[in-house]
Amino acid sequence: MSKEEDAPRGRSAASHGDVGWKEEQEEARTTSKEGGAKAAKVAALKAAPEAPPVVAASVEEELLQLRQRHAAPKRSVMEVHYTGAGKPVVTTGNRRKTVAVRSLCCLHINSCPRRLILQLVESKWCDRLILLCIVVNSVLLALEKHRAPADDPMNVTIEYIGHGLSGIFLAECVLKIAGWGFCIYVSDAWNMLDLVVVISAVIEWIPAIPFGGLGFLRLFRVLRPLRSLNAVPEMKVLVNTTVAAVPRLGNVAALGAFIFVVFAIIGMTLMQGIFYRECHEFPNPRLIEIDDTWCWSWPKLGDGALCGGEYDCTTIENEVRTVLGFCGGHEFDQGDFAPKFESHLTTVGPSSGGPYDWCDDDSRPMKVAPELDFVHFDHLGGAVLLIFQSMTMEGWTDLMYYVKDSFSFWFAVLYFFMIIVVASHFLLNVALAVVDEVRDDFDGDDEEDDETEEAEGTDRAGGDAGDEEESEEPLWKDCAPVRLAKRLTQSDHWQNFIMFIITANVITMCVGQFPPNVILEHSLVYVGYAFLGIFIVEMIVELIARGCKGYVTYPSTCFDGVVVIISIIETAIAVASGGAGGSAL
Numbered sequence: 001m002s003k004e005e006d007a008p009r010g011r012s013a014a015s016h017g018d019v020g021w022k023e024e025q026e027e028a029r030t031t032s033k034e035g036g037a038k039a040a041k042v043a044a045l046k047a048a049p050e051a052p053p054v055v056a057a058s059v060e061e062e063l064l065q066l067r068q069r070h071a072a073p074k075r076s077v078m079e080v081h082y083t084g085a086g087k088p089v090v091t092t093g094n095r096r097k098t099v100a101v102r103s104l105c106c107l108h109i110n111s112c113p114r115r116l117i118l119q120l121v122e123s124k125w126c127d128r129l130i131l132l133c134i135v136v137n138s139v140l141l142a143l144e145k146h147r148a149p150a151d152d153p154m155n156v157t158i159e160y161i162g163h164g165l166s167g168i169f170l171a172e173c174v175l176k177i178a179g180w181g182f183c184i185y186v187s188d189a190w191n192m193l194d195l196v197v198v199i200s201a202v203i204e205w206i207p208a209i210p211f212g213g214l215g216f217l218r219l220f221r222v223l224r225p226l227r228s229l230n231a232v233p234e235m236k237v238l239v240n241t242t243v244a245a246v247p248r249l250g251n252v253a254a255l256g257a258f259i260f261v262v263f264a265i266i267g268m269t270l271m272q273g274i275f276y277r278e279c280h281e282f283p284n285p286r287l288i289e290i291d292d293t294w295c296w297s298w299p300k301l302g303d304g305a306l307c308g309g310e311y312d313c314t315t316i317e318n319e320v321r322t323v324l325g326f327c328g329g330h331e332f333d334q335g336d337f338a339p340k341f342e343s344h345l346t347t348v349g350p351s352s353g354g355p356y357d358w359c360d361d362d363s364r365p366m367k368v369a370p371e372l373d374f375v376h377f378d379h380l381g382g383a384v385l386l387i388f389q390s391m392t393m394e395g396w397t398d399l400m401y402y403v404k405d406s407f408s409f410w411f412a413v414l415y416f417f418m419i420i421v422v423a424s425h426f427l428l429n430v431a432l433a434v435v436d437e438v439r440d441d442f443d444g445d446d447e448e449d450d451e452t453e454e455a456e457g458t459d460r461a462g463g464d465a466g467d468e469e470e471s472e473e474p475l476w477k478d479c480a481p482v483r484l485a486k487r488l489t490q491s492d493h494w495q496n497f498i499m500f501i502i503t504a505n506v507i508t509m510c511v512g513q514f515p516p517n518v519i520l521e522h523s524l525v526y527v528g529y530a531f532l533g534i535f536i537v538e539m540i541v542e543l544i545a546r547g548c549k550g551y552v553t554y555p556s557t558c559f560d561g562v563v564v565i566i567s568i569i570e571t572a573i574a575v576a577s578g579g580a581g582g583s584a585l
Contacts, residue, residue, distance in 0.1 A: 080109060092122040100181025107178060117179040121172075130172055137165045166201035173198045245438040252431050259423050264383035265509050266415070271377040272514040273333050274406040276365045277306055279313035279325035285363065287343035287356060295359040296350065298339065301325045306368055306406035308337050330365045332516055339365075368402075375399065378514035390416060391423040485545035498538055505531045532571060535564045 079091045083098075088109045090097045099109065099118065107114040120126055140158045148155055173194060177185050185191050278300050285298040307313050307327035315322050329337040331351040341349045348354035358364040367373055375386040390396035396416060403412035488494050508524055508531075539561055543551050551557050 080115075090118050090122065092119065095122055097122060097180065098184065099179065100184050103178055103181040114179065117175055121175050121179045126172075130168075133165050133168050137162065140165075163205075166198070166205075169194070169198050170202065241435060241439045244441075245435045248434045248438065249431060252427065252434055255430070256423070256427050259427070260384050260387050261380075261506065261510065263387045263415075263419055263423065264377075264380055265506075267377040267383050267386070268380065268510075268512055270411075271403065271407050272512070273330045273378065274308060274335075275306065275367045275369075275372045275376050275402065276333065277308040277327055277329040277337050277406045278365070278368060279303060279305065279307050280328045281325055283326040283328070284340045284342065285349075285358075287341075287345060288359065290359060294345065294356050296341065296356055296363060297359045298328065298363040298365075300362055302362075304368055306402055308335065309403070309405050309407045309412070310409045311405040328365070330514070332514065371395075372402070379512070380510040387419060387423060390419045391427075393420065393424060396420070482544060485541050489542060489545045498534075501531060501534050529571070532564075532567050535560070535567070539564050 080088050081091070082088055086101075088099055088101055090099055102108050103114065107117075109115075140161060143154065144158050145152055145155055176191070186195065281299045281301065285296040287294055288297045289295075301313070301324060303324075305311055308329065313323065313325040313327050315324055327337055328339050329335070331338060331341075331349045339349065341347050341354065346354055346356065350357050367376070374382065375389055376382040377386070386399060390399060396419070400412050400416040403415070505528075508527055511520070512524070542557050542560070546554065546557065551561065
């Protein structure tokens with residue numbers, strides 16, 4: 001090969017060598033960069049705290065879950081720990097019970113017999129056994145034949161089974177006292193009930209004691225079903241709620257008494273003596289002589305129906321009204337049905353102290369039905385009893401028909417409708433609302449604090465508004481008489497005095513009776529005048545303190561003013577007509 005040919009080949013080889021060297025240089029630079037990055041990562045990993053491997057952690061969690069899933073269920077083991085006050089608390093499952101350190105002066109909390117007893121009485125099976133015994137005992141009490149002879153097979157069997165159940169209850173009582181301690185046991189009212197029932201059963205077993213004089217102890221067997229309350233917590237909560245609601249139900253009882261008195265006064269004012277009204281053969285009594293004895297004769301028709309209201313002793317047949325008799329009532333009847341005693345010998349009736357009596361019971365005004373001797377509007381007791389019977393909705397329709405026939409159809413419907421709505425449904429719902437409120441307190445859902453804050457905020461807002469209004473009061477309210485009247489009406493002594501007068505007025509309205517006592521009625525007339533005068537003075541003082549606009553716009557004073565004005569009109573009419581007025585409403 002010639003030198004010319006070798007030269008290009010040499011240049012090409014050199015060029016190839018240069019390219020290879022450059023590639024090697026590039027690879028070396030890349031390798032060095034990657035090595036630096038890896039070295040930096042390794043250094044960062046070394047500097048960072050070691051984290052547990054993800055795979056290993058997940059494997060440990062899976063193993064733990066498998067162990068928990070296939071592990072045997074835990075048995076309820078009794079544990080004992082102490083409170084800060086040093087009192088031992090026994091925990092069995094979800095049940096916790098504070099017990100005494102030493103029971104019966106000999107069993108310590110750490111002793112083996114004491115722990116066995118606690119584990120027994122705190123177990124669910126013990127409660128279930130006692131509840132079953134209580135149910136069986138209740139069934140036996142219901143099956144006992146009280147009028148059967150003593151050797152009746154059913155009663156003998158029930159007696160033997162009852163002795164066995166009493167033994168079980170005695171064992172339960174002794175074990176609980178030994179496990180909890182006597183003081184802890186009797187600290188619960190329901191346990192005291194159990195103890196009384198058990199002691200009464202033990203006394204029956206003592207042969208030396210004559211049971212004839214202690215027969216009342218058998219009544220304690222009726223209390224045995226109540227022992228189920230200890231075994232059923234839900235029933236215990238309901239009973240405790242009812243018992244805790246009794247103090248709050250006192251206000252409901254006071255409201256009920258007020259409603260009863262109001263309806264009774266309305267009935268006594270308008271319907272005294274209406275149940276004496278019957279149909280008679282003559283419009284008025286006649287003085288006749290029977291066996292040389294003068295007496296008043298006023299025969300009744302004998303239909304046994306009241307009259308004076310919707311029924312007027314007439315009948316309608318073929319659109320023809322036929323008069324059957326004349327409606328008449330008691331001598332002191334307030335309406336137009338009082339009989340008139342007119343004769344040549346006397347004009348005074350028997351009830352007014354006249355010399356002649358009624359001839360017989362057929363002439364004497366008497367109440368139509370026997371039950372009307374107890375429920376009527378002649379005095380406060382009978383009126384309240386009538387309201388109570390109507391409130392219970394037992395026979396109230398018969399009473400409504402009596403009033404309808406003897407007084408007024410529409411008034412009877414309205415009167416008894418209001419009694420049923422207000423005295424029955426309204427009071428019942430108020431009582432249930434109070435019990436529900438107590439149950440909410442037991443559940444911890446009472447929000448009285450928030451309501452108190454809202455009420456305080458409202459009072460503050462109302463106080464601010466009142467201050468603004470007072471700042472805009474006219475100048476005439478700044479004089480001495482107005483300031484004196486304000487201080488008087490805002491004082492506690494004045495308000496207590498007015499409340500005392502109102503209470504006394506209500507009492508005087510309740511002491512009326514039918515037939516009326518003449519001396520008592522005249523005394524009540526003058527007492528009514530005094531009450532009316534005091535109420536007029538109160539109205540004048542309130543008018544001076546508040547002004548006419550403030551007196552009318554305030555509901556309480558406006559109502560008082562209307563009552564006083566009506567009382568003045570009533571008294572004026574009664575005095576002008578010569579009757580007895582002045583009963584301040």
